[in-house]
């Protein structure tokens with residue numbers, strides 16, 4: 001959303017108003033944004049409501065709703081990085097002060113990128129095994145470990161996993177993770193500021209050096225030279241080096257021969273695109289981690305739709321989650337297909353019996369199994385009959401098939417359907433339920449399949 005907003009207003013406006021906004025989540029179908037005070041609240045309502053709704057629409061929300069809540073003072077205080085600084089609590093760093101003369105590009109390990117969170121499949125099992133071996137005996141198993149593969153397939157994740165593993169097993173070991181770009185920038189700054197000793201100390205005193213996107217060394221002679229010496233210093237001291245790249249060393253153009261051969265000293269391993277089962281497993285793990293209760297068949301649909309890279313796969317899952325919560329509809333294959341249709345080639349999705357049952361269950365706030373069960377009280381019988389009626393209308397299933405799905409025979413289904421048919425237009429509650437549910441199922445499905 002912020003990306004969308006930023007493109008549509010000036011940078012100053014963005015920083016003044018949007019940088020401090022806090023996402024308070026979705027409540028009853030409305031996205032709630034935390035703002036600093038009632039003045040801001042009013043201002044947002046007047047000036048930015050439409051823009052924010054457009055932003056949500058661009059993300060797939062059909063009926064976007066945004067509301068604003070004033071944040072309690074304490075939270076507020078943390079959210080004002082762009083305001084003039086308050087009268088100084090002694091050591092508060094001033095944003096306008098020049099950057100300290102240290103290395104700015106230091107990165108930390110992403111806590112999510114651990115071995116536990118890494119799904120192993122045929123596409124990555126060699127790289128995974130190699131990384132694990134290196135983590136267990138750094139500097140001894142394979143040095144350097146060179147991992148290559150296309151974007152978003154888990155190279156960084158594996159490198160960080162080694163870092164985490166080592167931190168746990170061997171506390172006190174020094175680990176440095178750096179992108180090749182940062183390494184280059186650090187070097188340039190060090191040369192300019194006459195801090196080469198500091199630079200060398202930083203990179204040559206580590207126990208594990210992780211360098212991402214090493215293909216960017218291509219064509220940078222001075223950086224290659226410096227990296228060559230860093231490499232040698234570490235290697236000679238049996239310190240572990242792990243490099244990632246989008247291609248194998250032999251395909252990195254204008255890389256000095258002596259570096260290329262060093263990259264080939266250890267083990268070169270690749271990561272391929274994950275196959276369907278691995279993609280489903282990754283989605284499943286992601287959903288569990290984020291405590292999202294999403295049916296297997298929806299994950300399967302996403303995994304079929306997004307085949308190239310894992311970052312996109314994760315993005316697609318988040319999109320589906322956002323879409324269903326913003327539109328206040330339960331997860332279903334149709335909803336997922338709709339959520340993804342703007343980004344990926346649309347996929348034909350038929351309404352399934354299970355989809356209907358789930359929607360009906362959500363509507364009546366009742367577990368699907370209860371509706372399919374043997375209960376005979378009106379509270380259960382009505383939803384069951386409505387579900388059978390809608391399945392008959394929205395799918396191609398025959399009466400015996402519907403009967404089987406509900407553990408009943410076809411004459412019961414026939415009776416249910418005629419009962420609902422009779423009541424539609426007469427019984428207000430049933431009429432409303434059928435209409436709402438039909439619109440939910442059909443509206444989403446029809447547009448999606450382009451009929």
Ligand SMILES: Nc1ncnc2c1ncn2[C@@H]1O[C@H](COP(=O)(O)OP(=O)(O)OP(=O)(O)O)[C@@H](O)[C@H]1O
Nearest residue numbers: 117118119150151152153154155156157282310311
């Ligand atoms: N096997 C896996 N199991 C679980 N999550 C994975 C797996 N592989 C990758 N991911 C996730 O996919 C996302 C992208 O992975 P990562 O950043 O490591 O890719 P990359 O290969 O380093 O890409 P780039 O070349 O763009 O830097 C991350 O969120 C990562 O956690």
